[in-house]
Amino acid sequence: RKEVEQDPGPFNVPEGATVAFNCTYSNSASQSFFWYRQDCRKEPKLLMSVYSSGNEDGRFTAQLNRASQYISLLIRDSKLSDSATYLCVVPSGGYNKLIFGAGTRLAVHP
Amino acid sequence: DGGITQSPKYLFRKEGQNVTLSCEQNLNHDAMYWYRQDPGQGLRLIYYSQIVNDFQKGDIAEGYSVSREKKESFPLTVTSAQKNPTAFYLCASSISADSNQPQHFGDGTRLSIL
Numbered sequence: 507r508k509e510v511e512q513d514p515g516p517f518n519v520p521e522g523a524t525v526a527f528n529c530t531y532s533n534s535a536s537q538s539f540f541w542y543r544q545d546c547r548k549e550p551k552l553l554m555s556v557y558s559s560g561n562e563d564g565r566f567t568a569q570l571n572r573a574s575q576y577i578s579l580l581i582r583d584s585k586l587s588d589s590a591t592y593l594c595v596v597p598s599g600g601y602n603k604l605i606f607g608a609g610t611r612l613a614v615h616p
Numbered sequence: 617d618g619g620i621t622q623s624p625k626y627l628f629r630k631e632g633q634n635v636t637l638s639c640e641q642n643l644n645h646d647a648m649y650w651y652r653q654d655p656g657q658g659l660r661l662i663y664y665s666q667i668v669n670d671f672q673k674g675d676i677a678e679g680y681s682v683s684r685e686k687k688e689s690f691p692l693t694v695t696s697a698q699k700n701p702t703a704f705y706l707c708a709s710s711i712s713a714d715s716n717q718p719q720h721f722g723d724g725t726r727l728s729i730l
Binding site: 510514537538540547548549550551552555557593597603604605606607608609 | 651656657658659661664674704706715716718719720721722723724
C-alpha cells in the first residue's frame with residue numbers, strides 16, 4: 507500500500523456544485539494532516555491543517571477518519587477559482603517529513 | 617514581506633555542469649527542505665535541515681548536495697552525477713522540525729537540460 511493515495515481525477519464539476527476528495531494513508535501513527543492546493547506550474551499552498559477529527563474553513567471542510575485511515579476534503583458551492591490540484595499530505599517518520607500525495611485535479615466549469 | 621524566495625525561476629544545465637539553486641527565507645524558521653516534483657507525481661524529498669549547520673538526506677539525495685551555513689539560506693547544488701535533473705524544484709521551510717508543523721513553499725525553480 508502506498509503511504510498516501512489519492513484519486514487523480516480529474517473531477518469536472520459545474521459552478522455551485524459540492525465535491526469531495528478522499529485520501530488514504532498507511533501510517534497509523536500520523537497525528538496531523540494537511541491539504542495543500544497547487545495551481546498549474548505553481549508552488550503548493552497550505553489550504554487546511556487537520557489535527558483532530560476535522561476542520562472547517564468557509565466552504566472547505568476536512569474530515570479525518572483514523573479507524574479507516576482516510577481524510578477527506580469537501581468543497582461546497584464550487585467556484586471557477588477552485589480549479590486546481592489538491593494535495594493530501596501526511597507526516598511520516600520522527601522528523602518533519604511530509605509525504606505528499608500525487609494530487610487530485612479539480613476543474614470547475616461555468 | 618515575509619516569505620521564501622527561490623532563484624532563479626528557470627535554469628538550464630549543460631552536460632557535466634553543476635548548478636546551484638538558491639533558497640532564502642526571512643520567516644525565522646529553523647527547518648528547511650528541498651523537494652523535486654516531476655509531472656503527475658507527488659513531491660519527493662531530496663534533503664532537509666532541521667537546524668543551521670545540520671542537514672540530512674531525504675529519499676532521493678543521490679546527485680545532489682546542500683549546505684546550511686546560515687539559518688536563512690539553504691542552497692541546493694545539482695551535480696553532474698544527477699542524470700535526470702529536469703524537474704520542478706521546490707524549497708520549503710517550517711517553524712521547527714516538529715511533524716505537526718506545516719511547511720511553506722517558495723515559488724520554485726524549473727531546471728532543464730540543454
